[in-house]
Amino acid sequence: MSKSNLTTPAEKQIRVERIFDAPRERVWKAMTDSKQLAQWWGRGHKLDVESNDVRPGGKWRFVEHGPDGKFGFSGTFKEVKAPEKLTLTFGFDGMPGKESINELRLEELSGGRTRMVATITFESRQDRDGMLKSGMQEGMDQSYAALDKLLAA
């Protein structure tokens, strides 16, 4: 099999929608207030909110204490429009160079409920450069060679 054709990847995106049984102001506060974030963001693990400067250009950094160690997440707020829209960059210590842009929108629904639409875009140039550096091309060629073998068997 020929070398994988590793060209500029297209934008990658995921979209997650949730309806919360709480008014929009409440959801916004739970998402932006450090004390409230510590109650849920760690997925049941202890969470240190090391910084949480909720304004455009402000930094955030959260450290989750998992069973096998601590892991840090951090980024920069891009757009802060209370209580309807929050855009931030999101990185994970364990995956340097892989950053995503997270856009969170809150929509008011009847009955005091709120719809959240999270759109996560994985698109940075860093991401691409990181992959090339980490020998992704070689890894892909190896995987494809293995797949060829499997299909031929």
Next chain:
Amino acid sequence: MVQYSLDAAFGALSDATRRGILERLGGGDASITELAERFGMTLTGLKKHVAILEEAGLVATEKVGRVRTCRLGPRRLDDEATWIEQYRLMLEARLDRLGDYLARTKGKP
């Protein structure tokens, strides 16, 4: 397909030595002894790190004679599709928790 826990992978990646081991194995297989020397650790200490990486599926080991060789495991986190899928799972877990939190604190400001 074997499913490895997301927390195991993140826990494994939370340590600088373990990230170093993965980086080293990205350049080729290595024995436990070689890795211990490279990272200035005892064999026992190094084996603990390798065990955590192995549990997360990030490293696979094989013993031939008296030498245990380590290589990158079946779970390749440098694969973009894997990263995106894990990200989605993590996000959903967080939003579940946010939903629980809001239900628990209903009526509060």
